[in-house]
Amino acid sequence: MADVYTSGRFVGTVDSSEEFRQKLVEARRAGEIPDTVNVHIDTDTDTVFVESSKGRLRRPLIVVKDGKSLLTNDHLNRLKKNDLKWSDLMKDGIVEYLDAGEEENALIAFAEEDITPEHTHLEVSALAMFGLVTSLVPFANYNSAQKVNTGSKNQKQALGFYAANYPIRMDMDVNLLHTPQRPIVKSVMHDISEYEKHPSGQNIIVAVMSFGGYNMEDAIVINRGSIDRGLGRSTYYRPMVSEELRYSGGLVDEISVPDKEVKGYKSERDYRYLEDDGIIYPEAILAEGDVVIGKTSPPRFLSGMDQYNLTADLRRESSVSMQHGERGIVDFVLVTENGEGNKLVQVKLRQERIPEVGDKFTSRHGQKGVVGLIVPQADMPFSASGVTPDLLFSPHGIPTRMTMAHLIELVAGKAGALSARTVDSTIFDSEPEAAIRQELLGLGFRDSGLETLYNGRTGEQYKVKIYIGNMYYLRLKHMVTNKIHSRARGPVQLLTRQPTEGRAKEGGLRLGEMEKDTFVAHGAAMVLKERFDSDRTTLPVCEECGLVAIYDEYKKRAFCQVCGESEINFVEMSYAFKLILDEFKSLCIYPKLRLEDKY
Amino acid sequence: MADVFGQFKDSLPESVIADAKDAATKEKMTDSQAKKLMEALLDEQNKMRVAPGECVGLISAESIGEPGTQMTLNTFHFAGVAEMNITMGLPRIIEILDGQKKIATPMMEIYLHKPYSEGKDIKKLALRIKESKLDDVAREYSINLTESTIDVSIDQTQIEALGMTMGDLVKAVKKENKSLTVSSEGETITFKTKTKDDTFNEIYKLKEKLRETYIGGIKGISQVLPVKRNEEFMIVTAGSNLKKILPMEEVDSERTFSNDIYEIENVLGIEAARQAIVNEVYKVIESQGLNVDIRHLMLVADTMTADGNFKGITRYGVVSGKASVLARASFETPIKHILNAALYGEEDSLTSVIENVMLNQPVPVGTGLPKLQMKTK
Known part of the structure; x- marks a missing residue:
């Protein structure tokens, strides 16, 4: 006896949960019940869940029966001839969609060779486990998983050709890359998504080397000549x-x-x-x-006093x-x-x-970096054939991040550029690296991707060979001009008279609690006072009642509202403190200041 | 020669003088040479002195706080011995510095005198220390509903292991259950309620209660583990009860310690508690592979114990003792402090750092400390 729930509601019991499930699945494959229904058995409690509610994430899988995929070569040929459609496969029960629950009861083979009699389903393609953007990461199966993730996130921020009708659109905050290019190293997903109709990067020459320390800590060095020729230029x-x-x-x-x-x-x-x-x-x-x-x-x-007010x-x-x-x-x-x-x-x-120092660029492998230096073309390293790289990428970014695909894309891009073709880098189904290297050898280059480069400033040959090739680079939407900010004097808040906060309001940079502590720890009392002088005020204080008095600018004299003509002295304090005294008064607390001579 | 060193008795630590003495005799120094040496040492020591106005408390706070940010948040950590969980890492430091009265995992390390420290009867001793309950020695419980009695058959090997006899057990059980009539026959103890007609439910509850009956050992010690550390046998316990452990003749009361600082304060006094704070915090910092100068911890421990009571660094503890209203208000619950200050008419003489930052006046540390003094005629 097993309980049955449909869309979370208890409906009754069945004698055998497994038998019931199989019946339902068969009925679904035969088209007797809608294909949006999913069944799964919770094996711990022996409960059957039949789901037909909306909002479940489902994915297509090929049905496997008795250790054999139902999708045959015959199907594939007919699909190629457009004789058969995806919906036909679904109708025939060859392909079905599983939700997260039903997946728990399924055993899914990754490739057709892996199928055993226990398997229930076969993956349509290894690519199916990734989303659209992640599938755009070339050779992603060679990368650390974390970097595949960041790589796909970065691509969403890349500048490109976002819409063909951009001149007549009123979008918020958009960028448009002037000369987007189709990637040399691409995957099946680039074709499926028609990426070439709205590309968002450029194929550039990348050399993996350091350059006077200007590309350390993930910075990149860019060739001025390349920028003048339009690299990364956007609107x-x-x-x-x-x-x-x-x-x-x-x-x-x-x-x-x-x-x-x-x-x-x-x-x-x-x-x-x-x-x-x-x-x-x-x-x-x-x-x-x-x-x-x-x-x-x-x-x-429009109220009260305003009718008497001429303005x-x-x-x-x-x-x-x-x-x-x-x-x-x-x-x-x-x-x-x-x-x-x-x-x-x-x-x-x-x-x-125009790209400038501080703008952000990235390859498709989460190898993002900020421009550290723009070098005149004459000073850039060059190869024997006269090629200067567009971009210098630091080798220190590679070992800890384990982005092997970054390196593979570099040689693949080089081979593709030299033999004027695109290279297939689909995840789990890419062109073999060895073949690409062999092709490079045939084109008259080292199969390692290394080349002898010469120092652009001295003309001397570098003692090591430099890893150089072509890569698809993206310009990201984070640009310094949108973010640069500094302030000396500027606007203050009305309430506290302290500097405003944030770039939009030309605000100050806050010297916070912990920063304050460092000044105190150094015993730098005067520096600290100076830093907090932004809301300094000098106020008249009544010696008698200890409250803030009033200074009459016309009569040039101070008087106390409580005591009248009493002795009044001027005290320097922060406006914020004056404010808290006022707040105390509003709480009916009498904050009495007792004045003392400073010296 | 001795005269030269005698001069510095009050200004240099004993160990330094002793070392200098050794060096002087080894190098066959003359009196004037020795004096020069001592003066150089004194000079060196004075250079190391904290300057007046140095903000030691804040520097301690930063020195402990900064490595604290790097600490892993691992609550549990196997401290060398299996089967025993001890709170370590940041939660432990928070526990100590907050001065929590009930700590998550109290623990003792009991050092022993010879010959016990050589392993004599170590297991027996450990079992004696452990709090034993009737359930530990019981083999079977049987309830007689018609008679309203509970028969407990006792595992003889278990009570022997505890060093008890059947007679001891009965005595102990009788002491704990005065409301019941207890009789024993052979290997069974029979409990009889004085009221006749108990429901099954009541008897069942009674049985459950009997299982927890204390029969021996030291209360509060739930686990014992004899271990060998540096060629010496000792007992590590979960649960702490210094008051009962320290007077035991087998126990080396000078080295035995607990990690319950509140208990240490009660049993051994405030100075011991101060030292315990330093030791316990240092242990955590060390175990995380961090490096904090022990003097920072000593300062913290001093402030926590300065008034003779163990106080945590909370608004109820150390902070509540601050003289300045504004300083207390700026820490936590400002409204409470301000209203109370208004009720009692408190005065703030603005003598510490925070108040002066609020008023934008020079803080009285470092360069803000010196003041001009005028001679009045």
């Missing part, structure tokens, strides 16, 4: 959006060139690119602070302008209406991004 698009919002009381925003009377008017210069409709014209070259969409909003609150009916300036340190060219302007019928203006900003 960054950023939309700027503004909308005429409607507020209560019939008030609306207005997209126009703001009046000079408007509250918060910037300067005439900042509005100079705006056309009469308050929107910028295409191809305007913008720098920091320039207004892109001019807009004014109605006054924020109250003034509109507020709420234009969209270029951020701190930002430059770019207006690509195109879109004026439309949003779902609520409000006027919506979108401006697409374009910026050319």
Whole structure:
């Protein structure tokens, strides 16, 4: 007696769980019940679970019966002739989809040779165990599993040709590689996914060597000549959006060139690119602070005192302008209406991004690195035939990460480039490395992939042979220009008068709790004080009641609100401390300062 | 010659003077040479002194805290002997520094006097130390429902191993179960409830209780393991009870120790507890292959035991003793501290580091320490 559950609900019992399961599976293969139904037996409790709910992850497998795959050569031939379709195979019960539960009861052979009488299923292809992006990692079966994972993650961040209609799209934060190339070393998945129609990398010449320490700790050295020829060159698009919002009381925003009377008017210069409709014209070259969409909003609150205030009916300036340190060219302007019928203006900003020191590049093996140095072509190492590498990769990145496929791709790419063909690097089904090396030998190169290189600066021959070849490299979307940040003086927060936080607000870099401790440990009391001087204030304090007093700027004298004319002295403290004293007062705690002479 | 060394008796450690003496006699130094040597040594020692205003507490904290980040979070670690789990690693350090009264795995290392330390009766001794229960010697329990009695047949070899006789056992059992009538006949002990009509459930519960009856050994010691360490036999136990172990004549009470610092404080006093903190923390740090100067640990142990009680570094322990309200408030539960300060009208004289950082004034350590003093006429 075994309990049966369908989609998690108890429905009854059966005499033999195994018999029941087999019956159901057979019925499914015969097409008597839908093929989306899966059965599995929990062997510990002898319970049958029949699942037909949505949201289960399922994968296709070839059915094996009596130690023989049901998929025959005849099927394969008919498939090739387009005589037979995948759905036909499913209908015939040759292929079926298993969910995670049913997989537990199955014994799946990896290859047809491995099948024994115990096996129930056969893997369609070894590739099936990887996802789409992971299948794009060449020779991935030679890599450490961890690096296959990072390699596939990196590819998602690569710049490429993301959509053919990019000029008329309004995407957030996109990059476009100028000259994407089809990879020389590719896999079956590249064909299946039509990767060649939207490639995201370039085939470049890589030499595995150090270069004056500029490529240590995962950095890379890039050839200036290659960059000038267009290596890794990309465009960054950023939309700027503004909308005429409607507020209560019939008030609306207005997209126009703001009046000079408007509250918060910037300067005439900042509005100079705006056309009469308050929107910028295409191809305007913008720098920091320039207004892109001019807009004014109605006054924020209309209440109480405002009716006596003459400035109250003034509109507020709420234009969209270029951020701190930002430059770019207006690509195109879109004026439309949003779902609520409000006027919506979108401006697409374009910026050319030439690779620079600090930009991130990677091969397809999780071997990411940041540009450490850009070397003039004349100074780059060169081979006897005059080839200079585009990129120098440090050999220290290899041993601990065990990315053997990185090295194999290098020779494979070299052989492919030299004999003008693509190399198949499908996982578990790639061209044999030995054959590739043999081909290289036939092309007049060493089968090891090594070449004699000469120092570009001195012309001397390097004492060791250098591993050099072609690889598919990707430029990743992390670029320094989006991240670089520094500050000396700048904006402060309203509440605490401490520096703002974050790059967007031109914020300071926080000297945190533990950093503070290091100054204390050194006994550097004055340095510490100076570092925390950002919110320093000098306040009048009443000697009598110990509360913060008031300084009257007109009469040039200080007085205490509690004691009136009492002795008042000025005390230097952090504004944050003044704030906490105020907070104490709001808790009905009387924080009394007792003043003492400093010296 | 002796005169020269005598001069430095108060300023240099004894061991240094002794070493210098040896060297001087070996090198056949003259008095003036010896004096020069001693002065050089004194100079060297003074150079090693911590300068006034050096922020020793913070440096200790950083020196322990930084390697602490590298510590593996392995809770359990087989400390050389099989079958015994001992809390090690970060959880153990947290346990010690927080001053937890009930530690996760109390443990003792019992050193023995000769001839026991040479292995004489070591197994017997170990069994005697271990807390024994009736269940350990019982072979069978049988419940007689009509009579409301429980018969327990005793495994004779087991009680012999414990060094007990049937008579001892009965006496021990009687002492623990005063509410029952206990009688024995041959190898069985019979327990009879005084009330007549007990339900089966009640008798069953009673049986379960009887199994846990204490019959001998030392309470709290759940496991014993005789081991041979450095040519010497000793007993490692799980569970700790110094009060009972130390007076035993077989035990070398000078070397025997527990890892329960709270117990050490109660039995041996605060100085022993201080040393135990240093030893236990150092043991963990060493086992992780880290290197922390022992003096940092000594400072921590000193602050934890300074007022004569073993206090953890928590808001209830060491931190609660801080003079400054602002310093306490900045550690944990600020509202509680501020409100209490307001209730009692506490005053903060701003003498330590944190308060001054809050006010943005020079902290009174290092260069912030010296002050100008004016002569008033």
